[in-house]
Amino acid sequence: MTKEEINHLLTYTPKEQVVYMIIRQSFLNHKMGFDITKFEAAYSQPHRHYHTWKHIEDMVMYLVDMEQTDDEIIIATVYHDYVYDPKANNNEEKSAEQFKNDWKGETAEGMVIYDLIMDTKTHKPNNTRNKTYYCLSISLINADLHIFEKSFSEIIEYDKQIFKEYQFVDWNTYRTKRLEVLETLAEGLRNTSKYTGICYLIEYFKTLKPKIAVFAGSFNPFHIGHKNILDKAEQIFDKVILARGINAGKNNGDFTMLPMCLNHYQQEMYHGLITDYIKGLDYDNLTLVRGLRNAKDLDYELTMCQYIKDLGCNIPIVFITCDGNYNHISSSAIKTLPKKEQERYLDFNKIKLKE
Secondary structure (H helix, E strand, C coil), X not given: CCHHXXXXXXXXXXXXXXXXXXXXXXXXXXXXXXXXXXXXXXXXXXXXXXXXXHHHHHHHHHHHHCCCCCHHHHHHHHHCCCCCCCCCCCHHHHHHHHHHHHCCCCHHHHXXXXXXXXXXXXXXXXXXXXXXXXXXXXXXXXXXXXXXXXXXXXXXXXXXXXXXXXXXXXXXXXXXXXXXXXHHHHHHHCCCCXXXXXXXXXXXXXXXXXXXXXXXXXXCCCCHHHHHHHHHHHCCCCEEEEEEEECCCCCCCCHHHCCHHHCCCCEEEEECCHHXXXXXXXXXXXXXXXXXXXHHHHHHHHXXXXXXXXXXXXXXXXXXXXXHHHCCCCHHHHHCCCHXXXXXXXXXXXXXXXX
């Protein structure tokens, strides 16, 4: 479809549907079926906040505006973040391999798309001698980095989303590494329309003091009541650290008992007093989160707050109440139940915050 045809479609068709039509046609042109549910499932993984299907839609619409809708570049766009794990350093390789396994067209065209996907790793074309390939690669890279040409508020929102994706990293470490990445990227964007945007972001990031919370507990086991509190805390804070206290008076399970869905949170284990652990964190904007089920919990937590102050720890403390359908749940009670009955309190797919 030409840019004019696409713009005409957009006058009476939702953007999401137009993007679907463009992608589907590119796939069909190469005898590939486009199963959108497969891609939406990959791009909606819970650890993704920026690298979602919306990012793909935005890239496709940018390419439409640039009149660069060749099949190769559209297919590369769809696959380039298909595999995304912030803890890994081979996402582009795995995404390219997934494309290779799905490809049904000519080998030469497949290699072009494979290489285009790999170019998004370094944001540099790997082949500068082939003019046609070079133009495709530059267009794909520009689409991937188009965020830096948007408004400052959109750039800040992008940075918050990236921070969420890397929330498993200690803030002080993340701050250093993120600044290195941004400054390196800025060098490559010098003399482009994206340079001003990324420079603004760098200056903003240098002064950033995110709201970080510590959600502490024995979490043995971590149940749906804990998850309900965690979800609410995430709506308040930029980052929530899960701090698992080793209580000598309890039968502590292995730290790996924390469920897989928490793997992309920063997880810490501490012995002794929570005050000692908190004092060891060199953060400027730190809050302790405590979950409440009922009035009995409140009485206990108010007493603990006073002990925390007595021990010279002046950290702000926020109480978050769980939804009513979770206020009877406790780790101790769950462990008294038969194994099969415990599962209902450990199924995190059932968690939904009340409006």
